[in-house]
Structure formats: C-alpha cells, structure tokens
Amino acid sequence: MIENNVTNEVKSLPRIGSVAPEFEAATSQGTLRLSDYKGSWLVLFSHPADFTPVCTSEFIGFQEIYPQLREMNTELLGLSVDSVSSHVAWIRNVQEKFGVTLEFPIIADLNKEVAQKYGMIMPEESSTETSRAVFVIDDKQIVRAIIYYPLSTGRNMQEILRLVKALQATDEHNIATPANWQEGDKVLVPPATTDELANERMNDDSIECIDWYYCTKKL
Amino acid sequence: MACVNEKGQLSPAGKKLLGSLAVESLTTQDISKNSGLPIFKVRSNLREMLNAELIIEENNQYKISEKGKQILEKNNLDK
Known part of the structure; x- marks a missing residue:
C-alpha cells in the first residue's frame, strides 16, 4: 500500500494455527x-524493558516454572527492545539482588525486527516498548496460543504452565480441556459430529455424559 | 560468538561439545542427549562451529575438523 509516498507494508501477524x-x-x-x-515446544514472550519492576517479577516467575516446562520438552525465550549488554547486566543484577539465575535466553531486539514480525508492539500503548505478549509454539513450529497483557500487569505463570499442559494433553489424547482445568482433572471428549456417534457416546461406559455434547473422562 | 571467540577460546559449552565430537561423529540429538544441553543450544553452537570450520557435517552427523582439533588442544593446554 503506498500513501503519500510512504510505503506501508501490510504484514499478517501470526495467528493460532499458523x-x-x-x-x-x-x-x-x-x-x-x-x-x-x-x-x-517454545514459550516466546516479550517484556517492555530490562531493569523494570513488573518485568523483573515476571522473569523471576518464568525462571520458577522453567524446570517444569523443560520436563515438558518446552523452552523459554524472552524478548525486549534492549541490547545484549543490557540483558546481561540485568541477568547479573537479578542474580545479585534476588538470588535468581535466569537460565533461558533473551532476544536483544534493538531493531524491533522480531517484535514486528510477531505483533508484540502496541503503538497506542507504547511505540518503543514491547507489550507483554506470549506465543506458545509447538514442536512443529505452529503457533498454538497467544496471550497479550498490557505494560502495567504482570502475567500469571501458573496459567502459562497450565496452557502448555492443556495443549500437550490435547495433542496426546485428542481431547479438549474445560474451564479452569488442571492436570489430573477430567477432560472433555470432542463433541459427536453425527447423530449415530451421539447415540454411541451416550451408551459408552468409558465416558461420563451429561448429554451427547458434554462428555468427560479421566486421562 | 557464543561458543568460540575471535582468540579461539572456547566457552564451557563449546568445549564440551567439541570434545564430544573429537571422540566420535554424532547427530544433533546424540549431542543433546550426551551433553545434557538443550537442542536449541546444540544447534546454535553447531552452526557457529561449522561457520568457524571447527567441525564438518556429513549425512546429518557432525565430526571435528583438523582446525577444531587444534583449537581443542590449545584450549586444553590453556586450562
């Protein structure tokens, strides 16, 4: 698109499934x-800036869930519009002041190339900082979930962990997960797609059905 | 570079990785399993080592090059 001699390239942002x-x-x-x-699997996430309080609390939170994520074949990769030197200084500061070693890498996206590819900048909120975006990318490099939080609000690490667990359970067992699902809870069997299957399902002793479209089972 | 600098000094991960390739040819998965390094770090280090001509790739297996042997020997002497 060319307007007033300025070329504005319209980029399609990643979507779930792409x-x-x-x-x-x-x-x-x-x-x-x-x-x-x-x-x-990869949790790619952006933060507004190094040496800021909400981001520091989040990075400590991300580090806390990192061992559990790694057990689930999932890596963490942070990103902000800061330099490598800034990241290194911040990592060392977090180690010194909070006693936490940040073991995962952080992208130094000074030219905003990655941030723009992933739509991590919300210009109405800040044109110089990335918002709190989270992209869950699976082992085949498909975007499976996207979360956006504003600059002011730290993310919930347990929700990110829960989300990865739910997505992996979906892949492994061909199920869906209900609201507030936690590991060990019953899961949802995908709805029957034909009348015949709906009848079969209502007579299936291995699953519990409230009605033909709402059946649960234990994994 | 992360695993080897311009003076030819290897990082601990780089040294571990190059050391394992001095013994036998390995795939990315083998290296990750043997070294305990995450697969992303293995791939990143292998790419840098290939660019620095410290290793050779043949049929998805990696082995140390003559230059790699010299660098590894120098790093072992420097420790």
Whole structure:
C-alpha cells in the first residue's frame, strides 16, 4: 500500500494455527534462530524493558516454572527492545539482588525486527516498548496460543504452565480441556459430529455424559 | 560468538561439545542427549562451529575438523 509516498507494508501477524515466523536474533546466549527449537515446544514472550519492576517479577516467575516446562520438552525465550549488554547486566543484577539465575535466553531486539514480525508492539500503548505478549509454539513450529497483557500487569505463570499442559494433553489424547482445568482433572471428549456417534457416546461406559455434547473422562 | 571467540577460546559449552565430537561423529540429538544441553543450544553452537570450520557435517552427523582439533588442544593446554 503506498500513501503519500510512504510505503506501508501490510504484514499478517501470526495467528493460532499458523506457522511461527522464522527469525535469527542476537540473544543473551548467542545467536539463535526459531528453527533451532524444532522438536521442542517454545514459550516466546516479550517484556517492555530490562531493569523494570513488573518485568523483573515476571522473569523471576518464568525462571520458577522453567524446570517444569523443560520436563515438558518446552523452552523459554524472552524478548525486549534492549541490547545484549543490557540483558546481561540485568541477568547479573537479578542474580545479585534476588538470588535468581535466569537460565533461558533473551532476544536483544534493538531493531524491533522480531517484535514486528510477531505483533508484540502496541503503538497506542507504547511505540518503543514491547507489550507483554506470549506465543506458545509447538514442536512443529505452529503457533498454538497467544496471550497479550498490557505494560502495567504482570502475567500469571501458573496459567502459562497450565496452557502448555492443556495443549500437550490435547495433542496426546485428542481431547479438549474445560474451564479452569488442571492436570489430573477430567477432560472433555470432542463433541459427536453425527447423530449415530451421539447415540454411541451416550451408551459408552468409558465416558461420563451429561448429554451427547458434554462428555468427560479421566486421562 | 557464543561458543568460540575471535582468540579461539572456547566457552564451557563449546568445549564440551567439541570434545564430544573429537571422540566420535554424532547427530544433533546424540549431542543433546550426551551433553545434557538443550537442542536449541546444540544447534546454535553447531552452526557457529561449522561457520568457524571447527567441525564438518556429513549425512546429518557432525565430526571435528583438523582446525577444531587444534583449537581443542590449545584450549586444553590453556586450562
């Protein structure tokens, strides 16, 4: 689209179900590409800036869930519009002041290339900082879930953990998960797509049905 | 570079990885399993080592190059 001699490229942002856009970026742990994560799940998340209080609390929270995520073949990758030096200084500061070692890499997206590919900047909120975006990308590099929080509100780490668990359970067992589902709770059997299947389902002793469209089971 | 700098000094992860390739040819998955390094870090380090010509790739297996052997030997002597 060309308006007033200014070229505005209209980019399609990643959506649930789409292939996550490839990137190569400098990080606090060297140069990384999205494709380096093929075969493992990835929680790619942005934060507004290093050395800020909400972000610091979030990074400590992300580090707390990192061992559980790794047990689920899931990696963490942070991002902000800061330099590698800033990230390294902040990581060292968090270690010194809070006693927490941040073990996952953080992208130094100074030119906003990755942030723009993923729609992490909300210009109405801030044109210089990334908002609190979370992209859950599966082992085949498909975007499976997207969460956006504003600058002022720290994210809920337990919800991110729950989301990854739910998505992986869906893939493994071909089920869906109800509201507030937690690991160990009953899951939902996908609704019957034909009248015949609905009848079959109502007579299936291995599942519990309130009605033909609402059946649960234990995993 | 993350795993080897311009002076030829290897990072701990780089040294571990190059050391494992000095023994035998390995796939990315083998290296990750043997070293305990996450797969993304293995791929990133292998790419840097390939660019620095420290390793050679053949049929999805990686092995140390002559230059890699020299760098590894130098790093072992420096420790």
